[in-house]
Amino acid sequence: MKKFPLSSxxxxxxxxxxxxxxxxxxxAYGAEHDHAQHQSQASKTYTCPMHPEVISDKEGRxxxxxxxxxxxxxxxxxxxxxxxxxxxxxxxATPVKQSQADKVFSQPKPTLVPAANQSDSTNVKYVCPMxxxxxxxxxxxxxxxxxxxxKVTVTDASQEIVxxxxxxxxxxxxxxxxxxxxxxxxxxxxxxxxxxxxxxAIGHVHTRATGWIETLTVHNVGQQIKKGQLLYELYSxxxxxxxxxxxxxxxxxxxxxxxxxxxxLKARKRLELLxxxxxxxxxxxxxxxxxxxxxxxxxxxxxxxxxxxxxxxxIQPGDTLFEIVNLDSVWVIxxxxxxxxxWLQQGRKVSVSAAAQGLFDxxxxxxxxxxxxxxxxxxxxxxxxxxxxxxKLRPGSLVDVTLFGLPKNNVLTVPTEALILTxxxxxxxxxxxxxxxxxxxxxxxxxxxxxxxxxEGLNEHDxxxxxxxxxLDSEASIQGSLQRLSNAPTTKESTTTDAHQH
Numbered sequence: 001m002k003k004f005p006l007s008s009x010x011x012x013x014x015x016x017x018x019x020x021x022x023x024x025x026x027x028a029y030g031a032e033h034d035h036a037q038h039q040s041q042a043s044k045t046y047t048c049p050m051h052p053e054v055i056s057d058k059e060g061r062x063x064x065x066x067x068x069x070x071x072x073x074x075x076x077x078x079x080x081x082x083x084x085x086x087x088x089x090x091x092x093a094t095p096v097k098q099s100q101a102d103k104v105f106s107q108p109k110p111t112l113v114p115a116a117n118q119s120d121s122t123n124v125k126y127v128c129p130m131x132x133x134x135x136x137x138x139x140x141x142x143x144x145x146x147x148x149x150x151k152v153t154v155t156d157a158s159q160e161i162v163x164x165x166x167x168x169x170x171x172x173x174x175x176x177x178x179x180x181x182x183x184x185x186x187x188x189x190x191x192x193x194x195x196x197x198x199x200x201a202i203g204h205v206h207t208r209a210t211g212w213i214e215t216l217t218v219h220n221v222g223q224q225i226k227k228g229q230l231l232y233e234l235y236s237x238x239x240x241x242x243x244x245x246x247x248x249x250x251x252x253x254x255x256x257x258x259x260x261x262x263x264x265l266k267a268r269k270r271l272e273l274l275x276x277x278x279x280x281x282x283x284x285x286x287x288x289x290x291x292x293x294x295x296x297x298x299x300x301x302x303x304x305x306x307x308x309x310x311x312x313x314x315i316q317p318g319d320t321l322f323e324i325v326n327l328d329s330v331w332v333i334x335x336x337x338x339x340x341x342x343w344l345q346q347g348r349k350v351s352v353s354a355a356a357q358g359l360f361d362x363x364x365x366x367x368x369x370x371x372x373x374x375x376x377x378x379x380x381x382x383x384x385x386x387x388x389x390x391x392k393l394r395p396g397s398l399v400d401v402t403l404f405g406l407p408k409n410n411v412l413t414v415p416t417e418a419l420i421l422t423x424x425x426x427x428x429x430x431x432x433x434x435x436x437x438x439x440x441x442x443x444x445x446x447x448x449x450x451x452x453x454x455x456e457g458l459n460e461h462d463x464x465x466x467x468x469x470x471x472l473d474s475e476a477s478i479q480g481s482l483q484r485l486s487n488a489p490t491t492k493e494s495t496t497t498d499a500h501q502h
Contacts, residue, residue: 211236
């Protein structure tokens with residue numbers, strides 16, 4: 001008996017097994033693929049795009065909105081991922097997606113009947129809630145999504161568009177209304193102001209005689225000064241001569257009373273004009289003693305904001321020795337835009353707040369309106385005077401300023417939240433009855449204190465919607481679009497125009 005090597009035996013066994021498998025594998029694979037596909041189709045779940053709680057194991061329509069049921073997204077993904085053959089994935093996934101697209105795009109396009117072909121009594125249309133351009137004269141379903149067409153009333157362009165909302169729907173939308181009434185409006189401007197010195201409360205100390213500073217009691221800027229406090233003593237030959245002339249006039253008064261009185265009056269006036277204090281002149285009149293170091297006193301309370309002299313300096317007329325600022329009152333300078341200057345005037349009410357200093361709602365008035373505008377900011381400056389007895393308002397600090405303009409009395413107003421501002425026109429939603437509403441264009445004027453003046457479009461005692469009005473306005477806009485569509489010349493012309501635009 002002939003012996004074969006072990007390797008040859010194993011090779012022959014492997015070939016004998018693989019060759020039959022190679023011929024039979026396509027059939028087996030096809031059967032397995034068909035079985036998997038059958039199981040995948042049998043396990044599909046359909047749901048409504050608008051109502052996910054609606055689930056079905058077969059194709060159909062939603063019992064709530066009548067939309068076409070679609071395969072759940074997670075099952076479409078799992079079907080593609082579980083298929084082993086990439087080519088089979090493409091072949092099996094494409095029909096699913098294509099079938100969904102066919103439901104949308106293979107439907108006939110909706111056609112609009114022009115107004116020329118409609119009777120004058122036709123004022124009812126049926127519109128798809130999801131696709132407003134789908135319009136029909138009869139009840140039915142949307143050819144795109146399958147939803148039931150909603151009934152709407154189409155009126156003439158000259159008539160008011162009325163939207164009906166039930167009481168239950170109003171509660172669900174949280175709709176609130178407000179009565180149009182006549183009130184008084186006062187414009188106001190919120191701006192920023194800067195605290196500055198009251199220029200009328202700044203005192204300057206000058207000398208009217210030449211001389212030397214002998215004694216100086218002020219040593220630095222910022223030092224607090226009281227009225228009547230000694231500032232400096234001055235030695236001035238001119239002041240000494242003036243005192244001597246006054247004493248001589250007193251002596252001459254004993255010789256010639258009439259002429260002596262005239263000379264004495266002139267000598268006293270000379271001392272006053274040289275800046276000598278009245279108490280010094282009275283002392284000279286009583287004692288007759290000349291004062292060589294003439295004292296000078298502070299003319300007002302405040303603090304030293306400017307100091308230009310030192311002890312021993314020579315001074316002469318025209319020199320500014322001190323600048324004393326009183327902070328019992330301060331100015332606030334506020335900037336106002338150029339277009340707001342027409343309704344501001346001197347004496348109008350102002351409210352100022354300084355949060356950093358803990359001061360709020362300080363009432364005052366417009367003290368002055370500057371005649372010129374800032375050439376850079378184009379702003380107008382307004383001056384406000386404030387009492388500052390506690391010295392909390394410091395020059396240079398910023399404060400909040402509210403300026404109140406001229407009031408307008410007995411004007412028709414609505415809350416500003418009732419306005420629908422579109423940029424091209426302003427509208428409000430008016431409640432015509434308990435369940436009917438209309439979108440009305442209005443012309444507004446002044447807006448202040450959360451209210452808007454109505455110049456045109458509303459009457460007193462009308463009710464306007466202040467919450468939920470945007471939904472009603474959108475519905476009214478859709479109905480307005482239906483009016484424009486119903487006034488189209490012909491369907492053929494509309495189709496040609498659309499094709500040309502594309």
